[in-house]
Amino acid sequence: MAKQTIKFFINEIAATAEVETDKLLVDFLREDLAMTGTKKGCGVGECGACTVIIDGRAVNSCMVLAATIDGSSITTIEGVNKGEQLHRLQQSFIDHGAVQCGFCTPGMILSAKALLDSNPKPTEQEIKTALSGNLCRCTGYHKIVAAVTAVSEADCGGEKNE
Amino acid sequence: MSNTGMGASVARKDAVKKVTGQALFAADIVRPGMLHAKVLRSTVPHAILKALDISEAAAYPGVVKVLTAADIPGPSGDGTLVKGEICSDRDACFPAVRPCGVGIILKDEPVLVHDKIRRIGDAIALVAAETEQAAEAAIKLIKVSFQELPAVFDPIEAMKPDAPQVHPNNILTVRKIRKGDVEAAFANADVILENRYRTQSVEHAYIEPEAGVAEYDGSMLTLWVSTQNVHFDRKEVARTMNMDVNKVRIIQAVTGGGFGGKLDISVQCHLALLAYHTRRPVKLVYSREESMVASAKRHPYIIDYKTAATKDGKWTALKATIIADTGAYASYGPGVITRAAVHATGPYEVPNVWIDAYAVYTNNPMAGAMRGFGVPQVAFAHESQLDLLAEKLGLSPLAVRLKNVLVPGGITATGQVLKHSVGIKETLLQAAQTAQKQGPNFPKWEVE
Amino acid sequence: MKKRGVGIGCMWYGIGNTGLPNPASAFVEWLDDGSVNLMVGCADIGQGSDTVLAQIVAEELGVSFDQIVVTSADTMITPEGGATSASRQTYISGNAARLAAAEAKKVALAEAVEKLSVPAEQLSFADGYVYVSGCKSDLALKDLIACCRAKGKLTLGHGWFNPDTTGLDPETGYGSPFGTYAFATQIVEVEVDTATGKIEVLKVVAAHDVGRAVNPDMVVGQIEGGTVMGLGYATLEELEINQGKIKNPNLDTYLLATSLDVPEIVSVIVEDQEPTGPFGAKGVGEPALIPTAAAIANAVYDAIGVRIYSLPITPEKVLAALDEKYEQ
Ligand code: FES
Ligand code: FES
Numbered sequence: 055m056a057k058q059t060i061k062f063f064i065n066e067i068a069a070t071a072e073v074e075t076d077k078l079l080v081d082f083l084r085e086d087l088a089m090t091g092t093k094k095g096c097g098v099g100e101c102g103a104c105t106v107i108i109d110g111r112a113v114n115s116c117m118v119l120a121a122t123i124d125g126s127s128i129t130t131i132e133g134v135n136k137g138e139q140l141h142r143l144q145q146s147f148i149d150h151g152a153v154q155c156g157f158c159t160p161g162m163i164l165s166a167k168a169l170l171d172s173n174p175k176p177t178e179q180e181i182k183t184a185l186s187g188n189l190c191r192c193t194g195y196h197k198i199v200a201a202v203t204a205v206s207e208a209d210c211g212g213e214k215n216e
Numbered sequence: 217m218s219n220t221g222m223g224a225s226v227a228r229k230d231a232v233k234k235v236t237g238q239a240l241f242a243a244d245i246v247r248p249g250m251l252h253a254k255v256l257r258s259t260v261p262h263a264i265l266k267a268l269d270i271s272e273a274a275a276y277p278g279v280v281k282v283l284t285a286a287d288i289p290g291p292s293g294d295g296t297l298v299k300g301e302i303c304s305d306r307d308a309c310f311p312a313v314r315p316c317g318v319g320i321i322l323k324d325e326p327v328l329v330h331d332k333i334r335r336i337g338d339a340i341a342l343v344a345a346e347t348e349q350a351a352e353a354a355i356k357l358i359k360v361s362f363q364e365l366p367a368v369f370d371p372i373e374a375m376k377p378d379a380p381q382v383h384p385n386n387i388l389t390v391r392k393i394r395k396g397d398v399e400a401a402f403a404n405a406d407v408i409l410e411n412r413y414r415t416q417s418v419e420h421a422y423i424e425p426e427a428g429v430a431e432y433d434g435s436m437l438t439l440w441v442s443t444q445n446v447h448f449d450r451k452e453v454a455r456t457m458n459m460d461v462n463k464v465r466i467i468q469a470v471t472g473g474g475f476g477g478k479l480d481i482s483v484q485c486h487l488a489l490l491a492y493h494t495r496r497p498v499k500l501v502y503s504r505e506e507s508m509v510a511s512a513k514r515h516p517y518i519i520d521y522k523t524a525a526t527k528d529g530k531w532t533a534l535k536a537t538i539i540a541d542t543g544a545y546a547s548y549g550p551g552v553i554t555r556a557a558v559h560a561t562g563p564y565e566v567p568n569v570w571i572d573a574y575a576v577y578t579n580n581p582m583a584g585a586m587r588g589f590g591v592p593q594v595a596f597a598h599e600s601q602l603d604l605l606a607e608k609l610g611l612s613p614l615a616v617r618l619k620n621v622l623v624p625g626g627i628t629a630t631g632q633v634l635k636h637s638v639g640i641k642e643t644l645l646q647a648a649q650t651a652q653k654q655g656p657n658f659p660k661w662e663v664e
Numbered sequence: 665m666k667k668r669g670v671g672i673g674c675m676w677y678g679i680g681n682t683g684l685p686n687p688a689s690a691f692v693e694w695l696d697d698g699s700v701n702l703m704v705g706c707a708d709i710g711q712g713s714d715t716v717l718a719q720i721v722a723e724e725l726g727v728s729f730d731q732i733v734v735t736s737a738d739t740m741i742t743p744e745g746g747a748t749s750a751s752r753q754t755y756i757s758g759n760a761a762r763l764a765a766a767e768a769k770k771v772a773l774a775e776a777v778e779k780l781s782v783p784a785e786q787l788s789f790a791d792g793y794v795y796v797s798g799c800k801s802d803l804a805l806k807d808l809i810a811c812c813r814a815k816g817k818l819t820l821g822h823g824w825f826n827p828d829t830t831g832l833d834p835e836t837g838y839g840s841p842f843g844t845y846a847f848a849t850q851i852v853e854v855e856v857d858t859a860t861g862k863i864e865v866l867k868v869v870a871a872h873d874v875g876r877a878v879n880p881d882m883v884v885g886q887i888e889g890g891t892v893m894g895l896g897y898a899t900l901e902e903l904e905i906n907q908g909k910i911k912n913p914n915l916d917t918y919l920l921a922t923s924l925d926v927p928e929i930v931s932v933i934v935e936d937q938e939p940t941g942p943f944g945a946k947g948v949g950e951p952a953l954i955p956t957a958a959a960i961a962n963a964v965y966d967a968i969g970v971r972i973y974s975l976p977i978t979p980e981k982v983l984a985a986l987d988e989k990y991e992q
Contacts, residue, residue: 090244091237093472095423096504100915103423131237144235148227151881154889155710156234157424157472163235182923189915191423191473192710193885194892195923220730221723222943225881229714229734261908320747336908369908393837414974417903418896421920444707445747446737468737474709475893479749508913513903555682557837563676563847571837579908585749587890588954591677592897596975599673599958603965613672613962617849622676630832632840637946639873639936640676640847646932647672647849647871654867654930657668657853 060124064089065133073120080104082120083130091131091160095189102188105161106130112168114187131160134167142205143167150201154192162188166202175206230470242427242442242469247497250429251280253490254351255500256341256358257509258333261544261579262367262380265329265340269359273343276357278350281494283342285330288489289458318452318481324383325545325582327456327485333362334382335544335579337509344490344498371541371576372518382577388542389550389575391557393629396568398524401533405524409604413519413597417541420514420586424472425507430487431497437488438465444474449484456485457492464488476585477511480547512547512584515540515575517556517593523601524568529609529616531602533568534629536560538594540583542575547584549575556590561629562598563640564620569629614648614661665858668866669967673959674849678842679947680752683832688757689743689824692721692764694772696813698792698806699731702764705745706757707737711886711949713753716878717761720942724765726789727805743822751947754878755844756825758942763823771819772805775812779803828940844938846951847873850891852927852959856967858986861979863899863964864927868956871932875946880933883948887931890952896921898957902976 056075063069064087073082083089083106092115095103099117106115107129134141143163146152153159162185169176169184176184181202182195190198220226233239270282317326329338341358345351366380373379374386402408428441437457443449446466454461471478483500490498502510517540524533538556542549557573606616621640627633651658680686691703702721708714718732735741745757769789776794777784780801788795794803812819827843853867870887877883900919904911912918937944957975965971970985 084244088246089237090240093241093424094243095425096915098504098914098916101423101504135236140232140235147235148231151225151227151885153228153231153234154712154885155422155424155471155473156230156239157241157422157710159234160237185923187922189421189423189920189922191421191475191893191920192889194888194890194929195921195926196888196929197885199923220728221719222876222878223880224719224729225879226715226719226729228712228882229718230708336910367908369905391832391837392835394835395837411973416901416975417905418901419903419918421915421918443737444709444749445745446707446739446742447705447744448747450739465738465740467739468707471707471709474707474748476749478709479747504915505913508903508910508918514897551682554832555678558678558682558832558841559676563674563845580905581903581908581910587893588677588950589750591675591950592894592954592957595673595675595954595958596961599955600961600971600973603671603962604971617672617674621674629837630841631838632842634845637844637873637875637936637938637941637944638847639934640674640849642934642936643847643849643871643873643932644672644674646934647851647869650871650930650932651670651851651869654853654869658670658851 058121060121062123062125063127065129075121077120079115079118079120079123083115089130089132093157093160095157102161102165103158105164105188107164107168110168110171112165131163134163146201146205150197150204152193152197152201158188158190162198170206178203239470241424241472242429242440243501245429245440245469247429247431250497250499251344251346251494252348252351253342253344253486253498253500254355255339255486256355258336258338258340260333260362260364261336262365263333263362264365265331265333266361266363268341270341273354273357276350276354278346279343279354281344281490283489283493285328287493288327288456318485319546320448320479320548321550322546335581337581339486342486342490344494367579369578369580371539371578374576374578382544382579386577387574388546388577389553391554391573393557393569393571395629395631398533398535398568398570401524401568405532406527407525407605407608408522409601410522411601413521413600415517415593415596417516418514419508420475420477420511422473422475422477425502425504426478426482427501428483428487429497429499430491432491432495436463436465437491439484439487440467440469441484442471442478443468444478449481452481453484453488457488475587479585480512482511512582514586515542515552515583515590519594519597521597521601525605527609529605529611529619531564531566531620534561534566535570538573540575541578541580543578543580543582545582547582549583552585552590556594558630559591560594562595563622565622565626566629612661614644617644666855667858667967668853668855669963670851670853671959671962671966672849672851673955673962675951675954677751677846677951677954679755679844679846680750680827680842683829683839683841685826686746686752686756687824687826688745688760689822690757690761690764691743692768692821694725694768694809694819696810698727698809700725700727702732702734702761703742704734704736704757704761705742706753707745707748709748712882713748713757716754717757719878720758720761721765723943724762725769727792751846751949751951754945754947755941756827758945759825760823762942763825764821767821767823768819771812771817772808776803776808843940844946846946846948848951848955850955850959852963854960854963854967856964856982858968861982863977863982865895865960867928869930869932871934872948872951873934873936874948875938875941876935876944877933878945883933884931886948887952888929891929891956892921892926894953894956897975898960899976
């Protein structure tokens with residue numbers, strides 16, 4: 055299997071890795087980096103469970119070859135909280151009961167984070183649109199949308215939320 | 217200390233782990249020296265399995281083990297139907313009945329097919345390899361010879377005596393309800409409505425596909441599984457492996473939804489076999505396609521309803537025939553159809569009831585438990601019938617329901633007297649009142 | 665033209681397996697510092713049983729939810745729980761957990777009687793303290809438990825519960841198959857586009873009799889999730905099976921509702937308490953979905969005057985039914 059060396063930032067840490075050229079990013083994260091917070095629900099870019107942020111954009115990591123992240127900056131769910139300190143989105147998901155089985159949750163949080171990072175005060179419709187690529191079979195979405203809305207309303211354009 | 221007991225909307229115990237990605241679902245678990253498994257599944261719906269040639273697969277680089285039904289230590293082979301009626305103590309008598317399979321109600325699903333394929337997706341062989349890719353490649357090298365049989369996909373066809381036999385008797389369950397005298401009620405009825413309703417097959421579509429990891433240390437088998445019932449899993453694995461029940465440990469991994477679809481055995485027995493034969497930890501994770509092909513579905517129904525009512529809108533009789541396509545294996549089918557029959561009147565008191573409800577085998581995907589367990593289908597029928605009645609009599613949909621709802625002291629179709637906590641009327645009233653506050657489109661039904 | 669309509673769907677649902685024994689059990693160990701280990705066979709698949717069962721134990725013992733650690737669904741550690749199905753775990757494992765807690769509490773209560781020289785009937789446990797005739801005493805539960813332990817009395821409990829049912833007669837179906845039933849009414853507003861046949865569900869009012877809500881937010885979560893799954897069942901989802909083969913075996917062809925498809929949902933919790941339930945609770949997991957498709961079908965009829973007799977109610981079926989109506 056052909057291999058390629060890539061350099062990238064993962065959750066703000068500089069990294070270098072050898073990857074098989076046909077390896078999907080989701081598998082690279084889960085297997086090579088042992089970061090299993092990124093989930094795999096369909097493998098065809100439909101469920102959003104594998105969402106990560108690449109250079110500020112929410113991307114389905116099952117649709118991207120790991121080799122293509124060379125030079126990019128990746129955020130996974132493991133990099134959203136700072137140790138014990140939860141990100142406001144994570145806290146808001148807990149407070150609003152937006153988590154049931156939790157399998158969609160990492161992807162949902164990353165899609166929401168990508169939205170709020172670029173658009174801190176989205177409308178409800180913008181939130182729903184940003185999350186529309188993330189399927190949740192448990193919650194019916196209301197509490198998830200409420201959780202994201204609450205963070206955007208609390209975010210009065212101050213310092214960027216980390 | 218604020219109240220955190222009854223009535224408190226505390227945050228879930230597992231919430232922090234789930235929002236930080238630390239929650240370990242079965243596919244996230246890694247054990248030292250772990251192998252990866254794949255399952256060979258049938259691509260035809262009905263066939264006699266003639267022969268399996270695993271030699272090429274076994275020789276494929278990275279492959280550690282290829283298993284077929286012949287490698288099952290316990291009495292779990294070809295899925296010969298063993299009826300509860302023949303053997304009232306199902307679990308106790310299975311060791312004497314060889315071979316048999318797995319299943320919550322009937323052990324009719326083979327762990328691995330050894331003589332007959334009954335649906336697309338039947339498991340035929342297993343591979344454990346050093347990598348998932350090697351396992352996947354090896355699966356494709358297994359040669360299967362089979363002789364196709366005529367198949368049946370329509371439950372009404374399957375009920376006919378000359379239909380292809382999925383099992384020795386395609387009619388798996390007949391559940392009857394008889395209360396009062398429906399024919400007399402129809403003779404005296406002011407309004408009779410008769411309609412056929414149909415419902416479709418749907419998928420649970422939990423976002424987490426089935427997954428598990430197993431390991432065997434020479435005496436204990438330990439499995440981490442995405443499941444809804446560890447104690448059932450334990451018994452099925454123990455019987456398959458011919459081990460004492462307490463030598464099997466099932467640990468539920470964090471489970472990404474189930475909705476009834478993770479009540480059946482999925483990866484459990486396959487993992488147990490591979491871990492036992494390789495003495496190494498083994499992981500099996502379904503792809504979405506495999507999950508959709510192999511797992512149980514919601515039963516599609518054909519529902520014939522004939523209802524009688526007085527001109528005041530009081531239901532006096534329900535006669536119903538319900539046919540559920542349970543696919544190739546029983547799974548929860550008998551339970552689903554029984555529940556459908558019991559709930560067929562809806563939350564209403566109907567004095568005369570006649571119901572015949574069937575669960576029928578076909579060569580379709582297996583149907584089993586799914587959120588609602590056979591009741592959403594009949595709810596569609598009884599609620600449609602009530603609205604048709606209301607329209608005929610010029611009653612509001614609310615009024616016709618209030619005339620018929622069960623109240624404390626009410627008697628169900630099975631003769632059960634409901635003594636307390638019969639909140640249907642209250643939900644109707646509160647829903648109507650709340651709806652009327654939602655805007656002008658909601659009718660101002662008079663709430664008596 | 666877009667036309668709106670409103671429909672009602674009602675349902676009932678027996679809690680637990682139909683006419684069959686289906687017990688569940690629990691172990692409770694109350695520790696020296698007042699914290700509690702709860703072991704239940706019940707599998708939490710996302711619906712939140714670990715949380716609900718801990719709340720029931722917290723209520724029974726008078727301790728805080730945070731002091732309870734739940735171990736669930738591990739056959740080496742936890743006793744039989746039966747299936748997480750039939751909307752049975754709040755009612756059945758809930759009763760088991762409460763009984764297990766009550767047994768552990770008995771030991772502590774006897775100790776409190778001795779310590780405070782007050783008859784047991786006057787004692788209760790709440791907020792981490794012993795109460796005498798409803799007034800808080802100085803005796804903290806953790807000191808009470810430590811006291812028991814120091815005397816060699818362990819505060820342990822086990823409990824199991826099997827709902828009171830009878831089997832169904834094979835010929836008549838006669839019997840009492842459930843210990844209790846949940847009930848619900850959903851009222852749905854839809855908008856149907858008569859040109860395209862497309863149905864939009866605008867609003868759902870969902871009133872559910874759950875006996876008693878152990879955790880109201882989580883009950884609402886079940887109602888919302890179930891309703892949206894029911895909406896998919898009514899209008900969106902269908903496995904296309906041809907000659908036994910599923911033609912749409914992935915999520916790109918088998919469509920689920922997304923965040924853009926969901927209506928406003930107004931949840932109403934009705935609490936008609938069930939005396940045999942833990943503190944009056946029944947269940948809600950499945951009831952949340954059951955009436956939705958029925959209500960949508962009725963709302964579609966109300967909107968456009970045609971009744972669709974098969975699920976899912978697709979645009980094609982709506983258009984065909986409208987065509988047929990106009991031909992007549
Ligand atoms: S796994 Fe990537 S979108 Fe579903
Ligand atoms: S919480 Fe289960 S899929 Fe979203």
